[in-house]
Amino acid sequence: MSTVHQVSHSNRGYNYGLGKKSNASRVPRESPIGTNLYRYRKTGSVSGLSFDDDPYFEDAFPSGMRMENTFQLHPSKPFPVNIVHDIIDDVLRSYLSNESYQEELCREMAKTLSEVIKARIRELQLPRYRFICRVDIGQLARQGVSIVSSFLWDPDSDNFCTCEFRNNSLFAVCTVFTIYVE
Numbered sequence: 001m002s003t004v005h006q007v008s009h010s011n012r013g014y015n016y017g018l019g020k021k022s023n024a025s026r027v028p029r030e031s032p033i034g035t036n037l038y039r040y041r042k043t044g045s046v047s048g049l050s051f052d053d054d055p056y057f058e059d060a061f062p063s064g065m066r067m068e069n070t071f072q073l074h075p076s077k078p079f080p081v082n083i084v085h086d087i088i089d090d091v092l093r094s095y096l097s098n099e100s101y102q103e104e105l106c107r108e109m110a111k112t113l114s115e116v117i118k119a120r121i122r123e124l125q126l127p128r129y130r131f132i133c134r135v136d137i138g139q140l141a142r143q144g145v146s147i148v149s150s151f152l153w154d155p156d157s158d159n160f161c162t163c164e165f166r167n168n169s170l171f172a173v174c175t176v177f178t179i180y181v182e
Helices: 055-060 081-096 103-122
Strands: 004-010 129-139 159-166 170-180
Touching (some): 081 159, 081 170, 103 129
Antiparallel strands (some): 004 129, 159 170
16 A cells, blocks of 8 residues: 655744644644543654744844835746746656655655755745745555645735656655745
């Protein structure tokens, strides 16, 4: 049976109510009536949206510094979808062309690819854009896969780019969402 590993990283720096990162290896979940109906889950195997350790945020906005409002509601240049597609395709091919599907390796590879792709897109220095990079890696074994995402965004300024890769044993789908911050 194959498994699809997905990781979605946002560079907004939020961790959406999950609190600080914990070194605990297991988190108990209990039912409201007091009996433990849920098994323990490993926190290391679940992707989170926390970027407390991301150096990009510490360097971009030192403590106490805020960006001044420009009153510019739309970007001066449109998002370069073709350039981002080439970046994603290059990263996927360079990292996955000689890899075979292994569950643990692909889980870590999805996280690594997401970070590498975001770093390469940041090198374009697109002002006032935020990026969300989602990488899905699965075993290629005659199965059907549907990957769905939905967002509430401004169709005039926000955009996305999707690229896929396949070799003999695995497939990868990467989607980068760009959100313009007013």
